[in-house]
Amino acid sequence: MNKIEIVPLGGIGEFGMNCMGIRYGDEMIVVDAGMGFPEETPYGVDISIPNFDFLEEYRDDLTAIILTHGHEDHIGALAYILKKYNLPVYGSRFTLALAEKRLEEFKMLDEVLLHRVKANDVINVGSFQIEFIHASHSLVECFSLAIKTPVGTIIHTGDYKIDDTPVIGAPYDLKTLGRYGDEGVLALLADSTNATVPGRTPSEQAVIPAFREIFEETTGRLFVATFSSSLHRLQIIFDIAHEYGRKVCVLGRSMQKNVEIAEEQGLLKIAYGLMISMGEARSLDDDEICYLVTGSQGENRAALWNMATSTYKGLEIDKSDTVVLSARIIPGNEKNISRLIGHLYKRGANIIEEKRRLVHVSGHASQEDIKIMVETARPKYLVPIHGEYRMLFRHKEYVKNHVAGYSDDNIVLIENGDMLELDEFSARVVEKHTLHKTFIDEESHDEIEYDVVRDRKKLAYGGAISLVVTIDKATHKIAGEPQITFQGVAGIDLSNGFAGDARLAISEAVSEMKREQIADKAVFKENLRIHLKRYVQKHIHTKPVIVTTVVEV
Numbered sequence: 219m220n221k222i223e224i225v226p227l228g229g230i231g232e233f234g235m236n237c238m239g240i241r242y243g244d245e246m247i248v249v250d251a252g253m254g255f256p257e258e259t260p261y262g263v264d265i266s267i268p269n270f271d272f273l274e275e276y277r278d279d280l281t282a283i284i285l286t287h288g289h290e291d292h293i294g295a296l297a298y299i300l301k302k303y304n305l306p307v308y309g310s311r312f313t314l315a316l317a318e319k320r321l322e323e324f325k326m327l328d329e330v331l332l333h334r335v336k337a338n339d340v341i342n343v344g345s346f347q348i349e350f351i352h353a354s355h356s357l358v359e360c361f362s363l364a365i366k367t368p369v370g371t372i373i374h375t376g377d378y379k380i381d382d383t384p385v386i387g388a389p390y391d392l393k394t395l396g397r398y399g400d401e402g403v404l405a406l407l408a409d410s411t412n413a414t415v416p417g418r419t420p421s422e423q424a425v426i427p428a429f430r431e432i433f434e435e436t437t438g439r440l441f442v443a444t445f446s447s448s449l450h451r452l453q454i455i456f457d458i459a460h461e462y463g464r465k466v467c468v469l470g471r472s473m474q475k476n477v478e479i480a481e482e483q484g485l486l487k488i489a490y491g492l493m494i495s496m497g498e499a500r501s502l503d504d505d506e507i508c509y510l511v512t513g514s515q516g517e518n519r520a521a522l523w524n525m526a527t528s529t530y531k532g533l534e535i536d537k538s539d540t541v542v543l544s545a546r547i548i549p550g551n552e553k554n555i556s557r558l559i560g561h562l563y564k565r566g567a568n569i570i571e572e573k574r575r576l577v578h579v580s581g582h583a584s585q586e587d588i589k590i591m592v593e594t595a596r597p598k599y600l601v602p603i604h605g606e607y608r609m610l611f612r613h614k615e616y617v618k619n620h621v622a623g624y625s626d627d628n629i630v631l632i633e634n635g636d637m638l639e640l641d642e643f644s645a646r647v648v649e650k651h652t653l654h655k656t657f658i659d660e661e662s663h664d665e666i667e668y669d670v671v672r673d674r675k676k677l678a679y680g681g682a683i684s685l686v687v688t689i690d691k692a693t694h695k696i697a698g699e700p701q702i703t704f705q706g707v708a709g710i711d712l713s714n715g716f717a718g719d720a721r722l723a724i725s726e727a728v729s730e731m732k733r734e735q736i737a738d739k740a741v742f743k744e745n746l747r748i749h750l751k752r753y754v755q756k757h758i759h760t761k762p763v764i765v766t767t768v769v770e771v
């Protein structure tokens with residue numbers, strides 16, 4: 219077969235959970251294994267991962283996992299995929315350091331093979347030759363991938379922005395990308411996260427003036443909350459704090475860990491004596507300290523939330539404190555952030571957020587960056603990835619209207635589970651699969667079955683009715699009255715007699731059943747369930763979960 223198959227398992231038509239299989243002949247590599255943050259959180263699900271069972275069919279073809287960068291939505295599911303398929307993993311030193319931290323939690327570190335690669339390294343994995351192209355993004359040591367196959371070259375951008383002046387590391391390596399453009403690129407799989415945003419994405423350095431102003435004008439304690447992975451931002455805060463004579467105290471587990479790794483690897487440069495412990499910080503005057511904290515998304519267990527609700531040991535937010543939220547709102551976190559801000563206001567703190575000052579810039583390519591990407595790679599086919607369908611669509615529309623040579627014929631929109639077949643003559647979806655995501659319980663790391671979450675949803679919408687029927691074993695006749703209890707079912711109260719009527723209806727139904735319908739317990743239970751379901755729907759028009767139990771005496 220002289221074609222390439224692209225098989226997205228996640229990240230297309232949704233935010234997060236990025237993962238994609240790329241197959242040639244009987245070989246398949248997997249690019250990224252990210253986690254997602256599903257809408258199902260009210261039903262006790264914290265995270266989701268791609269449905270890796272889908273790869274079972276390709277078990278013998280799988281050769282390697284390639285990581286573009288270390289964000290959770292690209293590496294967060296690594297342990298779960300490795301548990302199923304123990305493949306060698308390739309990534310940058312920093313990406314792998316973050317991945318190792320996760321694998322350690324799963325006690326898997328000794329069992330997996332991690333290969334560190336640098337920008338412009340070229341590796342051979344079977345028929346695939348992969349070059350790692352340095353990409354600029356909100357964290358460091360990120361890659362776009364140039365994947366050469368016998369059919370043609372695929373460029374996978376990973377997450378990127380075209381940052382000419384990043385704080386840490388080099389600008390996006392357009393030169394290497396351009397070299398592939400000259401040689402000929404079959405397909406460009408490109409980040410769509412910011413495809414609805416006009417212009418260029420500002421450089422990571424763009425937040426410096428606002429932070430200087432904030433340090434200049436703040437007289438009390440200063441708290442800066444940001445993503446623990448946003449290393450450019452962390453570097454800026456360390457530098458400006460140093461400049462304005464404030465020490466920095468880092469709080470929150472992920473922030474402390476990331477700062478430690480990044481400093482160890484020489485990525486973050488922290489002046490000697492600048493970083494201090496919480497104990498040391500407490501002995502300083504208010505205008506001598508800057509706390510760098512986790513919790514910009516209003517996460518209930520993070521440092522900032524705890525400080526705002528008096529649950530952080532030894533430190534709480536007070537009036538005369540200034541809190542900077544230096545992050546964007548990740549979709550789905552709006553309510554938590556709003557609650558956090560409420561708590562901070564109650565305590566009298568001064569809050570500075572993205573809407574009021576330029577304290578955050580995006581890590582993703584806006585429309586003009588996308589134009590630069592497409593014009594440099596000049597692919598035969600463009601496939602928008604990473605983003606909700608709206609963003610993929612706008613990515614397509616923008617390129618169609620602003621880059622010569624692109625039309626509906628060579629920009630292909632796909633969704634998770636689509637199998638896109640590519641060669642130099644065509645790009646088309648040949649199969650479509652519905653992929654249910656896999657839900658994970660964050661505490662136990664266990665999978666929560668799809669059916670379980672579906673049942674929880676049903677419970678939340680309709681409540682539950684439990685029915686207990688007692689049967690005389692000898693006569694197969696009902697013994698005593700059926701017991702019916704309701705939980706969270708709308709339309710039921712003690713006065714309207716519904717429970718009594720339902721009991722009567724069930725008793726009648728049982729008395730009309732034949733002996734053999736009752737003798738088989740499973741058939742009997744199901745019959746009872748259906749009777750009660752119909753009765754409930756007819757009289758109170760709801761669909762609660764119905765649990766039936768048969769007791770034999």
Ligand SMILES: [Zn+2]
Binds near residue numbers: 287289
């Ligand atoms: Zn990212």
